[in-house]
Every structure is written in C-alpha cells, then in structure tokens.
Amino acid sequence: MSTSPSFARRIGADNLFPLLGGLLVLFLLYPFLAFFLRIEGVEPAAFTAPDLVSAVRYSLTTAPVATAVATALGVPLAYVLARREFRGKLLVDAFVVLPLVMPPVVGGAMLLAGFGTVTPVGQLAAAAGVSLTDSYWGIVLAQTFVAAPFVVITARAGFEGIDRNVERAARSLGKGPVETFLRISLPLARGSILAGVVLTFTRAMGEFGATMMTAYHPRTMPVQLWVEFVGRGIDATFPLAAILVAVGLAVVLGVRYFGQQLAFPA
Amino acid sequence: MSLTLRRVEKRYDDFTLGPVDLSVEDAVTAVLGPSGSGKTTLLDVIAGFEQPDGGDVLLDGRELRGLAPEERQVGVVFQDYALFPHLTVAENLAFGGDEDTRIEETADLLAIGDLLDRMPATLSGGEKQRVALGRALVSEPDALLLDEPLANLDAPIRRRLQRDLRDVLSRLSIPVVYVTHDQDEAATVADSIAVLRDGTVSQTGPVEAVFAAPATPFVADFVGVENLLEGTVISAGPDGTRVDLGWTELVASDRVAGPAVTVGIRPADLHLEPGEADPDRDNAIRGTVERVVSQRTGSVVTVEGPDGTRLVVRRRETGLPPGVTVGSAAVVTVDPDAVILLE
Numbered sequence: 001m002s003t004s005p006s007f008a009r010r011i012g013a014d015n016l017f018p019l020l021g022g023l024l025v026l027f028l029l030y031p032f033l034a035f036f037l038r039i040e041g042v043e044p045a046a047f048t049a050p051d052l053v054s055a056v057r058y059s060l061t062t063a064p065v066a067t068a069v070a071t072a073l074g075v076p077l078a079y080v081l082a083r084r085e086f087r088g089k090l091l092v093d094a095f096v097v098l099p100l101v102m103p104p105v106v107g108g109a110m111l112l113a114g115f116g117t118v119t120p121v122g123q124l125a126a127a128a129g130v131s132l133t134d135s136y137w138g139i140v141l142a143q144t145f146v147a148a149p150f151v152v153i154t155a156r157a158g159f160e161g162i163d164r165n166v167e168r169a170a171r172s173l174g175k176g177p178v179e180t181f182l183r184i185s186l187p188l189a190r191g192s193i194l195a196g197v198v199l200t201f202t203r204a205m206g207e208f209g210a211t212m213m214t215a216y217h218p219r220t221m222p223v224q225l226w227v228e229f230v231g232r233g234i235d236a237t238f239p240l241a242a243i244l245v246a247v248g249l250a251v252v253l254g255v256r257y258f259g260q261q262l263a264f265p266a
Numbered sequence: 267m268s269l270t271l272r273r274v275e276k277r278y279d280d281f282t283l284g285p286v287d288l289s290v291e292d293a294v295t296a297v298l299g300p301s302g303s304g305k306t307t308l309l310d311v312i313a314g315f316e317q318p319d320g321g322d323v324l325l326d327g328r329e330l331r332g333l334a335p336e337e338r339q340v341g342v343v344f345q346d347y348a349l350f351p352h353l354t355v356a357e358n359l360a361f362g363g364d365e366d367t368r369i370e371e372t373a374d375l376l377a378i379g380d381l382l383d384r385m386p387a388t389l390s391g392g393e394k395q396r397v398a399l400g401r402a403l404v405s406e407p408d409a410l411l412l413d414e415p416l417a418n419l420d421a422p423i424r425r426r427l428q429r430d431l432r433d434v435l436s437r438l439s440i441p442v443v444y445v446t447h448d449q450d451e452a453a454t455v456a457d458s459i460a461v462l463r464d465g466t467v468s469q470t471g472p473v474e475a476v477f478a479a480p481a482t483p484f485v486a487d488f489v490g491v492e493n494l495l496e497g498t499v500i501s502a503g504p505d506g507t508r509v510d511l512g513w514t515e516l517v518a519s520d521r522v523a524g525p526a527v528t529v530g531i532r533p534a535d536l537h538l539e540p541g542e543a544d545p546d547r548d549n550a551i552r553g554t555v556e557r558v559v560s561q562r563t564g565s566v567v568t569v570e571g572p573d574g575t576r577l578v579v580r581r582r583e584t585g586l587p588p589g590v591t592v593g594s595a596a597v598v599t600v601d602p603d604a605v606i607l608l609e
Contacts, residue, residue: 165348168315169398171335172342173362173405187352 032245039238046239055224056243062136062220063204066143067151070200074151075193079185081152082159100149107145108213115141115214138215143204150203151196158192159185195255202251206244267292267326269312269409269441274321276311283307283465285321290409290441294432296452296473297445298488299462305445308462309411312443313342325408325441341407345414347398349386355397356382362405372400375434392423399434409441416451428454449489453477461485483528483608491530491606492578499525506602513573517548518605528608533580535604538567539597540589549605551598553577558592560584569598 046052081093099107115132116122125132132138162185170180186193208222216223221240228236268291275284283304288295297305310316312323314335323330330338341362350358355378359369373379376396386394395415402410415431416424432455435442446452452459453473460470461484469481480486483494497509499522506517509529516529542552553569556576567579567586577598581587590596 163346163348165344165346166350168313168335169342169344169348169401170350170361171315172313172338172340172407173401174336174339175361176334176336184350 059221062139067201070148078155104209108210142210147203150199154196158189270324293457294442296456304465339408341402343412347394486530493531520607522607530606536579
C-alpha cells in the first residue's frame with residue numbers, strides 16, 4: 001500500500017477520519033432532509049385518516065407483543081449461549097443470526113410454508129380459532145421471527161461481559177442458579193438487555209418484508225406506507241414516515257441514554 | 267472440622283489434575299505451585315464449580331461430590347475479588363447471610379466498617395480483597411478457599427495483608443485452602459503446605475518441615491533452594507555424606523539412599539570470602555565473582571565455579587565483602603548442616 005505523504009500532510013492525518021466519517025453522515029442524513037424538505041404542506045386530516053389510524057393501532061399493539069415474546073424466550077436463550085457449551089451450539093448460533101442476514105421476504109415465505117392456512121400447524125391453530133396468516137397473529141409471527149435475533153445477540157454480549165466468578169461467588173454464598181440469575185446476572189446485563197429489547201421493538205415496528213407475506217391485512221404502518229406509495233406517490237407516505245422516524249429516533253436516543261445509565265463499572 | 271480429598275481426578279483434553287490426596291484440618295493449608303500446576307482446578311473441584319471425574323471430596327465426613335456449589339457451604343475468595351459491582355459493600359456482605367450482628371462483627375474484624383455504603387468500583391485493591399473475604403466469612407462457611415487473593419496487589423500492601431490474613435484465618439477454626447504461587451506468602455499465611463506440580467501433589471507437610479526438608483528438586487527449587495547441583499555419593503558415615511559434583515566435593519550432614527543425588531543449597535546459606543580456596547578445607551568452593559545485584563535487604567551475588575556452574579549467594583549486607591570485586595577470585599563456603607540431599 002502506498003499513501004502520498006504530501007496528501008496526508010495537506011489534509012492533516014488527524015482530520016482524515018472525521019472527513020471520511022463525515023461523508024457517511026452526510027449520505028445518511030441527506031435522504032431525510034430531501035424527504036422532509038419536499039413536503040409543501042400536510043393536511044392535519046392526513047394524520048387522522050382511518051387507514052392510517054388503523055395501521056398505527058396495529059403496529060402499536062403487535063410490536064410490543066412480538067417484543068415481549070422475543071424477550072421472554074430470547075433472554076434465556078442468550079444466557080444459555082453465553083454460559084454453556086453443548087453439541088451443535090455453532091448451528092444454534094447460526095440459526096439465531098440467520099433472520100438478520102436473510103431478506104425478510106424470504107423469511108415471510110418460510111413462515112407461510114410453516115404456518116400457512118394449509119399447513120398442519122396452521123390448520124391446528126385455525127381449529128382452535130386462531131388464524132396465523134392475514135391476522136393480528138400473522139403480524140406478530142413475522143415481527144417476532146425477524147426481530148428476535150436483536151435481543152438474543154445483544155443480551156448474550158451482556159451476559160458474556162459478566163465475570164463468571166461473580167456468578168460463582170453468588171453460588172458459593174448459597175444461592176441457586178435461578179436466584180443467582182435474577183439477583184446478579186440479570187441486573188448486571190440489564191443495560192445490554194434493554195438495548196436489545198429496544199432494538200427488537202424498533203425492528204418489529206418497522207418490519208415490512210415478512211409481514212407483507214404473512215399478513216398483508218390487517219395493515220401495519222410499514223405495509224400501509226407501501227400501499228400509500230404505490231397508490232398515491234411519495235408525498236402520501238409523509239405522515240406515516242414521520243411517525244416511524246419519530247419513534248425510531250426516540251428509541252435510538254433512549255438506548256444511548258439508558259445504556260450509559262445502566263452500565264456498572266467492574 | 268476437616269476437608270479431605272481422596273484420589274480426586276479431573277481430566278481435560280490437555281491437562282489432568284490428580285489423583286490428589288489432601289487432608290486439611292482446622293488450619294490454613296497453602297497449595298503452592300507454578301501457574302498451570304492445577305491449583306485453581308483443585309479449588310474449582312472443592313467449591314463445586316467443576317465436577318471431578320473421580321475420587322471423593324469430604325467436608326467433615328459429608329460427601330460433597332454431586333452437590334451444587336450452593337449446597338456445599340464452602341466459601342470462596344477469588345483472585346479478581348468478584349464483588350457484585352451493582353451492590354454496595356454492605357449488600358455484598360449481606361448476600362450470603364443477612365444477620366446484622368454477624369455483618370458488624372466481620373466488618374470490625376476486617377476494618378471495613380467505614381466502607382459499607384461504598385460501591386465496589388470505588389474501592390482500592392486491598393479494600394476489595396478485604397470485602398471479598400468478609401463476604402465469604404459472613405455466610406459462615408464450613409471451609410474457606412482462597413485463590414491467589416493477594417496476587418493483584420502492590421508489594422507493600424501485599425506484605426501487610428499477608429500478616430493481616432494470617433491473623434484472621436488462624437482464628438477461623440475451619441479448614442482453609444490458600445492457593446498461591448508465592449513461597450513467602452505461603453510461609454507467612456499457612457500452617458502447612460501442599461506443593462502441586464503438573465496436577466499432582468509433590469509434597470505435603472507443615473510449612474517448616476517442607477521448607478527445611480524439601481522432598482524433590484522441584485519442591486526445593488520452589489521453596490527457594492536456588493542452588494541445585496547434580497552429584498554422586500562417594501561415602502557416607504557418622505561424619506556425614508560426601509558427594510562428588512565432578513568439579514568439587516561437598517560434605518552434608520544430611521543422609522540419602524541412592525548414589526545419584528541432587529545437592530540443594532539455599533542462597534542465604536552460602537558465604538563469600540576473598541582469596542583462593544584451601545584445597546584441604548571441606549565445603550570451600552573456589553570461583554569467580556560474575557555479578558552482584560543489590561536488593562532492598564542485602565545483595566545477590568553470582569559466582570561461577572571452575573566448570574562454569576553458577577552459584578547464587580544471598581548476603582545480608584549490600585554489595586560485596588572487603589577484598590572481593592566483580593571478576594575477582596573468591597571462595598564460597600557452606601555449613602554441612604545446610605547442604606540438602608535430594609534423590
């Protein structure tokens with residue numbers, strides 16, 4: 001590799017990284033600005049359109065449930081992956097991450113193959129009065145599938161960051177594995193777990209690809225946004241986009257803040 | 267109370283502990299060994315963090331094998347202290363037993379009463395160490411394990427805490443296993459010693475006995491007998507044992523069975539004199555002063571013997587004796603009582 005010293009001197013080596021990073025920030029920021037600046041005026045009524053209200057309602061009632069399911073099962077899984085060695089761990093590891101790297105639409109197709117109306121599971125659920133596609137639960141299914149890896153991966157990193165001897169100390173002081181987990185591991189990993197929960201929730205709120213396959217109806221915010229765009233153009237997506245961006249921004253800032261508040265110095 | 271290990275074994279892919287036999291009465295036993303000798307594995311097996319592949323661990327006759335750590339009543343003090351970082355010192359102490367009087371007594375004993383409201387991250391290393399010990403003691407364990415508890419501390423604090431620990435531990439009247447790689451620490455803190463090498467116990471016994479009569483060259487080296495020389499017994503009689511080192515002869519009061527021996531001499535038992543050696547004088551080795559290193563107390567002198575063998579001499583005084591300089595000839599002498607014979 002060769003670098004021109006005169007170039008480096010002109011830029012100043014100290015300024016090179018901020019310059020490169022600044023380019024990326026600009027690239028990330030530009031579409032936001034372009035999108036919101038082209039809006040010439042929005043009717044307040046657009047925010048109360050029945051389709052929009054319904055989409056917001058579905059998103060806000062499904063994403064928390066998907067997040068709760070992902071957390072209730074994902075945190076224990078994260079702990080097992082952080083603390084135990086077992087045969088096939090590498091494979092389990094890979095499957096946990098797979099939904100992250102796979103196109104969500106592919107995940108949706110797989111979910112349909114597993115839980116669709118003509119599948120045994122789908123029929124069993126239907127017999128119990130629960131529809132797993134094109135329904136509230138179809139949305140939750142898609143959101144959980146796509147978003148759960150976030151809480152597992154983040155919580156796992158949190159558990160792995162805990163000195164194993166701290167847990168051993170609790171055990172040697174007479175506390176069983178459950179009490180040790182609740183009183184030591186969980187509080188010490190709470191910053192990471194919270195970050196994972198929030199990321200999972202955000203991902204669930206924004207889930208589109210898999211949801212479109214499993215539940216085009218009833219529509220969540222991202223699906224409704226797509227429908228508006230296809231039917232009426234980019235400007236029609238503004239109200240929903242604004243709400244989703246606001247939720248996303250609040251969540252990201254919240255993670256930053258609480259992540260710092262909840263960390264414990266070793 | 268007593269802690270007994272019978273034929274305890276733990277096998278890993280690249281390391282095997284044991285079989286280890288060890289008996290610890292109501293006193294402090296130091297497990298002394300270099301890193302990788304299996305000291306921590308031994309503690310893990312006693313504490314229940316690892317299950318042994320064979321053998322028994324008995325605490326007062328109670329079989330511990332198969333019991334979870336929380337069912338054993340074995341206290342552990344870790345090298346990295348392992349305090350609960352999200353709890354105050356008081357909450358750390360109360361974690362294993364919430365009896366107020368017991369916490370107060372322990373805080374008094376360890377002089378940590380004024381730290382109770384602090385968080386662990388704000389404590390010094392020495393304070394953390396005392397809190398870690400206190401936390402284990404509050405739970406009133408039937409046995410106590412300490413894994414290199416002072417290894418992360420600066421030398422002056424370590425020396426002071428060694429004496430403090432000695433006082434606290436000797437009052438406990440429970441079996442205490444104290445893991446260390448530091449022979450001075452073992453000598454200060456413990457009543458007896460078990461020297462561990464490659465997963466097995468090389469020698470056990472009271473501290474004085476092991477230090478005075480190490481059973482193998484490895485133990486000798488580990489307890490500070492730095493001069494280890496190969497030799498052959500040429501005669502043994504009431505006047506002592508005469509050993510031929512090939513380049514000089516030594517007389518030892520010690521006795522030994524085999525003809526092939528390792529001669530061990532502590533650096534502090536060697537003495538340095540100026541001039542040439544009288545060939546008729548026993549235990550006077552001629553050599554050349556190679557190097558002198560001054561230390562806090564005295565100095566360490568390296569003397570090269572006629573065949574290139576290096577002898578380490580520790581002097582109470584700093585520098586070299588009058589008439590001796592680096593590069594000059596000198597005589598190294600040793601009392602026959604101080605010559606240890608090892609098979």
